[in-house]
Amino acid sequence: MLEGFVNWPDEFAAKYRELGYWRGETLGTMLRTRAEETPDRCAVIDGERAWTYRELEQRSARLAAGLRRLGIARGQRVLVQLPNMAEFLSLCFALFRIGAIPVLALPAHRVTEIVHLTDLSESVAYVVADLHLGFDYRTLARTIRERCPSVRHVLVAGDAQEFTSLGELEAHAPDDQETEPDPSDVALLLLSGGTTGAPKLIPRTHDDYLCNIRLATEAAGFHAQTRYLVSLPIEHNFALGCPGALGCLYAGGTVVLCRDPSPETAFGLIEREAITATALIPPLVLLWLEAVEWSTENLSSLQLLQAGGARLKAETAARVRGTLGCTLQQVYGMAEGLLNFTGINESDSVVFETQGRPMAVHDEVRIVDANDHEVADGEIGELHVRGPYTIRGYYRAEAHNRLAFTSDGFYRSGDLVRRLPSGHLVVEGRSKDVINRGGDKVPVEEIENYLLSHPCIRDVALIGIPDDAMGERTCACIIARDVPPTLAELNTHLRSIGVAAFKLLDRAVVLESFPKTPLGKVNKRELAARIVHPPRSSS
Ligand code: OOB
Numbered sequence: 001m002l003e004g005f006v007n008w009p010d011e012f013a014a015k016y017r018e019l020g021y022w023r024g025e026t027l028g029t030m031l032r033t034r035a036e037e038t039p040d041r042c043a044v045i046d047g048e049r050a051w052t053y054r055e056l057e058q059r060s061a062r063l064a065a066g067l068r069r070l071g072i073a074r075g076q077r078v079l080v081q082l083p084n085m086a087e088f089l090s091l092c093f094a095l096f097r098i099g100a101i102p103v104l105a106l107p108a109h110r111v112t113e114i115v116h117l118t119d120l121s122e123s124v125a126y127v128v129a130d131l132h133l134g135f136d137y138r139t140l141a142r143t144i145r146e147r148c149p150s151v152r153h154v155l156v157a158g159d160a161q162e163f164t165s166l167g168e169l170e171a172h173a174p175d176d177q178e179t180e181p182d183p184s185d186v187a188l189l190l191l192s193g194g195t196t197g198a199p200k201l202i203p204r205t206h207d208d209y210l211c212n213i214r215l216a217t218e219a220a221g222f223h224a225q226t227r228y229l230v231s232l233p234i235e236h237n238f239a240l241g242c243p244g245a246l247g248c249l250y251a252g253g254t255v256v257l258c259r260d261p262s263p264e265t266a267f268g269l270i271e272r273e274a275i276t277a278t279a280l281i282p283p284l285v286l287l288w289l290e291a292v293e294w295s296t297e298n299l300s301s302l303q304l305l306q307a308g309g310a311r312l313k314a315e316t317a318a319r320v321r322g323t324l325g326c327t328l329q330q331v332y333g334m335a336e337g338l339l340n341f342t343g344i345n346e347s348d349s350v351v352f353e354t355q356g357r358p359m360a361v362h363d364e365v366r367i368v369d370a371n372d373h374e375v376a377d378g379e380i381g382e383l384h385v386r387g388p389y390t391i392r393g394y395y396r397a398e399a400h401n402r403l404a405f406t407s408d409g410f411y412r413s414g415d416l417v418r419r420l421p422s423g424h425l426v427v428e429g430r431s432k433d434v435i436n437r438g439g440d441k442v443p444v445e446e447i448e449n450y451l452l453s454h455p456c457i458r459d460v461a462l463i464g465i466p467d468d469a470m471g472e473r474t475c476a477c478i479i480a481r482d483v484p485p486t487l488a489e490l491n492t493h494l495r496s497i498g499v500a501a502f503k504l505l506d507r508a509v510v511l512e513s514f515p516k517t518p519l520g521k522v523n524k525r526e527l528a529a530r531i532v533h534p535p536r537s538s539s
Helices: 009-017 028-039 054-067 086-098 109-119 137-147 166-171 204-222 237-241 245-250 261-274 280-293 313-326 348-351 397-406 444-452 487-499 522-534
Strands: 040-048 050-053 077-081 102-106 125-129 155-158 186-191 201-205 228-229 254-257 277-280 304-308 328-333 336-343 364-368 379-388 413-417 425-430 433-437 438-442 457-467 471-480 509-512
Touching: 009 204, 028 054, 028 086, 028 204, 040 054, 040 086, 050 054, 050 086, 054 086, 054 166, 054 397, 077 086, 077 109, 077 254, 086 102, 086 125, 086 186, 086 254, 102 109, 102 304, 102 336, 109 137, 109 201, 125 137, 137 155, 155 166, 186 204, 186 245, 201 204, 204 245, 204 336, 228 245, 228 261, 237 245, 237 328, 245 254, 261 280, 280 304, 280 313, 304 313, 313 328, 313 348, 328 348, 336 413, 364 413, 379 425, 433 471, 438 444, 444 457, 444 471, 444 487, 444 509, 457 522, 471 522, 487 509
Parallel strands: 040 254, 077 102, 077 125, 102 186, 125 155, 228 254, 228 277, 277 304, 304 328, 471 509
Antiparallel strands: 040 050, 186 201, 328 336, 364 379, 379 413, 413 425, 433 438, 457 471
């Protein structure tokens, strides 16, 4: 078993198998089965390239042989940072075949995040595209190779320059040395959006992630005619497995890859590829609703729009059917596991005003007060969860796991929710220190630490400010040493450290002091109230 992975206790594993949640299949065998059943059906479309199920399977078999020749073996980790492109799928299935473990970073991540994830996972290879949205990932790869001793290979989709190209690796004939992983092995490591401090890695096994995919596929009603547009980054759990690209393949449908989620790019693909379903975060739902007004594309094939990652406003939800002509499904999920969906045929009030119900009968959800006591239905409390596809611990994070999980194995989500008598959940807020910037999660402590390293800053508190489009935006409240830094200077500082662009500051305000709690901690609630409604000056 992978060192640093917290397994489910035996009695739970036995129960999940007995109840049919875990079926002893791997993600690799899932694709193989589809390729045997419907070899000529189209599996993936990326621009002008279209691969059948047979082709996707064969490409991943050849790539697996190439990776094996490089010495990449079962249980080793490989950091994958690719944009939405077909190679992401052939590579992941190649790794699943070998039993090597993809660590899924976002294309937006930069040197600080990649170094952290590579070191934490001791990845032996780093996989990037050559160029994407004007950024040259080979430059980043050079830094990573210098700074991360575990990285032995840099693999590039496209022009590899001094590195190895994925195309070259794929030239190998498939070998027979199958080293199939066990279904209970860790299949992939997802990135956590929801924790305080440095980003954590979330180990998902073949058994549990296939359960996740299968149940999500049922909840979203995917089938062999589904044509799913991957609008969000494919490394994100939502676009990957809820049901996402993998769910679409599980159902025998066609995955269409979209390089960026702007209406300019996505609408053309929806028309050209007769897309039936996609998933978006709330700010993109708003953008798409507005863009429909002036777009000329025919979007009538679209049947289902999933929205999740952050709270969707009821007014926005109510506009989806009239404007985009499709059904809305709210998805409240987390890379740690639990998924909640509103039903395809549920009433408008449920779909507009709730974030859905847990998808598995055996998802154990507790809503608790500050003393971990369950609250009555209708009252707000923190959601704790345990179940057949919810992790029991972050990867290599023993100390943090003691805080993030209860002694009986429930994940403390940090989300403040309310349960309606119907069982539907409404997300009301958050108790953990993360700013949800329209679905992108900004880890507060991490950014505060970077800001504290700026020479002009004596103290800093990062807070979320309510925003109509994004839900929240970031605001750094600063106590300056001498000359207060400007917003542009602070963002230049963050950029020079090398963080993802979505973590840059939206606003900075300079203060003389911070309001404190009785325990002497910064009172962020009070601080946010003061920024949103500044007290009138008495003069
Ligand atoms: C998804 O996953 P993560 O891991 O990036 O973030 C999880 C957190 C949740 O704990 C919650 O705070 C927030 O994002 N969240 C929502 C939400 N969906 C997620 N808050 C309000 N309303 C929603 N619908 O974001 C994710 C994973 C799978 C599917 C969908 C989203």
